[in-house]
Amino acid sequence: MPQVRIIAKNFMDMVAALPELKLDKLYENTFICEAVLRSLPPLAKKYVLQLLFIDAPVTAKSMEEWVLADGLSKHRVAIDRLIQLRVFLETTESGALPREPMPSNITVRLPTLEELDVYALEQWELMDTNAQLWYIMREYISNSEDRGEDPADLISFLLELSFHATGQAYNLNTLIDVQMHTLKDLADLGLVKLQQGRKESWFIPTKLATNLSMSLTDSSARKEGFVVVETNFRLYAYSTSKLHSEILRLFARVEYQLPNLIVGAITKESLYNAFENGITAEQIISFLQQNAHPRVAERTPSVPENVTDQIRLWETDLNRVEITPAHFYDEFLSKDVFEGASDYARENGGLLWEDSKKMRLVVNAEMHAQMREYLRRQK
Amino acid sequence: MASVPSKLYSDDVSLVVVLLDTNPFLWTATATATTFTFPEFLAHVLSFLNSIILLNQLNQVVVIATGLNSCDYIFDSSAPSKVEPFESARMPLLYSRVLRRLEDFLGSDERSERSNGAAAAAAPSSLLSGSLSLALCYIQRVFRSGALHPQPRILCLQGSPDGPEQYVAVMNAIFSAQRSMVPIDSCVIGAQHSAFLQQASYITGGVYLKPPMLDGLFQYLSTIFATDLHSRSFLQLPKPVGVDFRASCFCHKKTIDMGYICSVCLSIFCKHHKKCSTCGSVFGQANPEAAAAATDRKRKAPEV
Numbered sequence: 001m002p003q004v005r006i007i008a009k010n011f012m013d014m015v016a017a018l019p020e021l022k023l024d025k026l027y028e029n030t031f032i033c034e035a036v037l038r039s040l041p042p043l044a045k046k047y048v049l050q051l052l053f054i055d056a057p058v059t060a061k062s063m064e065e066w067v068l069a070d071g072l073s074k075h076r077v078a079i080d081r082l083i084q085l086r087v088f089l090e091t092t093e094s095g096a097l098p099r100e101p102m103p104s105n106i107t108v109r110l111p112t113l114e115e116l117d118v119y120a121l122e123q124w125e126l127m128d129t130n131a132q133l134w135y136i137m138r139e140y141i142s143n144s145e146d147r148g149e150d151p152a153d154l155i156s157f158l159l160e161l162s163f164h165a166t167g168q169a170y171n172l173n174t175l176i177d178v179q180m181h182t183l184k185d186l187a188d189l190g191l192v193k194l195q196q197g198r199k200e201s202w203f204i205p206t207k208l209a210t211n212l213s214m215s216l217t218d219s220s221a222r223k224e225g226f227v228v229v230e231t232n233f234r235l236y237a238y239s240t241s242k243l244h245s246e247i248l249r250l251f252a253r254v255e256y257q258l259p260n261l262i263v264g265a266i267t268k269e270s271l272y273n274a275f276e277n278g279i280t281a282e283q284i285i286s287f288l289q290q291n292a293h294p295r296v297a298e299r300t301p302s303v304p305e306n307v308t309d310q311i312r313l314w315e316t317d318l319n320r321v322e323i324t325p326a327h328f329y330d331e332f333l334s335k336d337v338f339e340g341a342s343d344y345a346r347e348n349g350g351l352l353w354e355d356s357k358k359m360r361l362v363v364n365a366e367m368h369a370q371m372r373e374y375l376r377r378q379k
Numbered sequence: 380m381a382s383v384p385s386k387l388y389s390d391d392v393s394l395v396v397v398l399l400d401t402n403p404f405l406w407t408a409t410a411t412a413t414t415f416t417f418p419e420f421l422a423h424v425l426s427f428l429n430s431i432i433l434l435n436q437l438n439q440v441v442v443i444a445t446g447l448n449s450c451d452y453i454f455d456s457s458a459p460s461k462v463e464p465f466e467s468a469r470m471p472l473l474y475s476r477v478l479r480r481l482e483d484f485l486g487s488d489e490r491s492e493r494s495n496g497a498a499a500a501a502a503p504s505s506l507l508s509g510s511l512s513l514a515l516c517y518i519q520r521v522f523r524s525g526a527l528h529p530q531p532r533i534l535c536l537q538g539s540p541d542g543p544e545q546y547v548a549v550m551n552a553i554f555s556a557q558r559s560m561v562p563i564d565s566c567v568i569g570a571q572h573s574a575f576l577q578q579a580s581y582i583t584g585g586v587y588l589k590p591p592m593l594d595g596l597f598q599y600l601s602t603i604f605a606t607d608l609h610s611r612s613f614l615q616l617p618k619p620v621g622v623d624f625r626a627s628c629f630c631h632k633k634t635i636d637m638g639y640i641c642s643v644c645l646s647i648f649c650k651h652h653k654k655c656s657t658c659g660s661v662f663g664q665a666n667p668e669a670a671a672a673a674t675d676r677k678r679k680a681p682e683v
Contacts, residue, residue: 071613
């Protein structure tokens, strides 16, 4: 059997892919139970709640009677997911020791929630922050074995982290070495902020950490937008951030910059610049939409349609002409030879163009050797 | 393509406003008749609230107590409180906070009952219209708060008989819930069906249920009433078997089968009046007895 590599789309896919024993062990942790429950599709959540106090096995057939005909596919997805995560075997929930919270009498100034959000989001670029975060975490977890760490321990620590209260400080001395190590990496990613005290140190989870297990998108953990795009392709960004101005520079011509306002224009040249750097039109549009200023975010669409259409058109402009190295064949001896050759080229997927009247054809350069061999055989 | 930004969360994020019937007449009556007491009821409901909050990080629960003469917010899960380090520690806190507020409320409700005198004691219905309005006000505030908001619904846990004197207010609340697309779920825990709630759930597209066994209330709550609006379109839920559409007259607040309706403002009366007390229209001089007899004859055929 070939090994099928399932690409985990979110945290829970990764949890579901763990071996049975490890998964069962994870469920000893309340946080994991809670995170798994919250990650389930809505129908599955409902089933779990409904069956919570049912001791006897329930037949699949009787469960199917709960849903309407329309919902059968959703029902199957929900049941599959529950089985995949071995939830139908899991009923007990035990209490867990809370991490030691920071004593309130210590007079270190804690960052405010806004500052934490800014800190957390500082490092992230065009894409949905949580999606980027997930890409990185996925690699981080799958590489953990190479570093000599147990992925199950790592997952359980990350999930636990996601249940910490945002903005609260927790003492580092409650962590084991592996977790300390992980925490340092997480601090670089903006998931936690480390705070040094005189004798002890604390970590403060940011919103990124608490959203981690929820696989939320930015739309549900929305940050305040700052960009206004006008129908004349002018763009106003109310931001003091250097990062924002650099991001805008990727695809717009920045005309002037005031202390809290960046004014620019989206031009064909600026967009071509972006496309050359591998940024797609969809990424630019979704960036503009996700970061729309509250004043325009209320409107539909938040970015004027003529602008989004034009951005897409300019992108497709680039794709209009495609250059393929090819060879041109003509002066065939007979109609039969020509047709044989063109059929041969077509079957091998190399035929680009043919003119049967004048008996000429163009074939992909990669096939030139094959074609020559074929034609020689025909003679 | 560009997605249409919606102010509603697309999925199963819910705001559940739970109306608790705290009518002392109801609970003393059930305590003697059955084994289901108010503390037991609360235990079921608290577990239910807990489950709702557990299901989604963004879920929100608001509890409103429906007393005899007053109603008040008891609990709001979104209210900023002292941050607890862990959810597990938050739960006992939730319980104690709900119970403390409930006690305060019952005390003040009793005092207002005393000051009102014996008038209310004659009709031991609770102030459903008031708590429905409070719930709708809360939901309107959420709607207008600007940011993304969860999908709201109202759950009435009602046991007291309907108060016909509240008919107009309750119906107005129901229609405003219908307009703002807020389903009203009803779970009747009293001895008899509630015509008000049957109509409320029917009109707003909510679920009406009178659990036959109150001992398993949590199972009913978790099976039926915990279902988010998103999932409801895929599930078999209890369908209305019969809805009591009877109205109360505006003049004596009696529940009636048949009556007189003002052709201008649709006010309902149990007797013929010369003039509409609501809009002031003067009614015609047609013989009321003959008209009544005519409608009687007409009614017979379709009713068979």
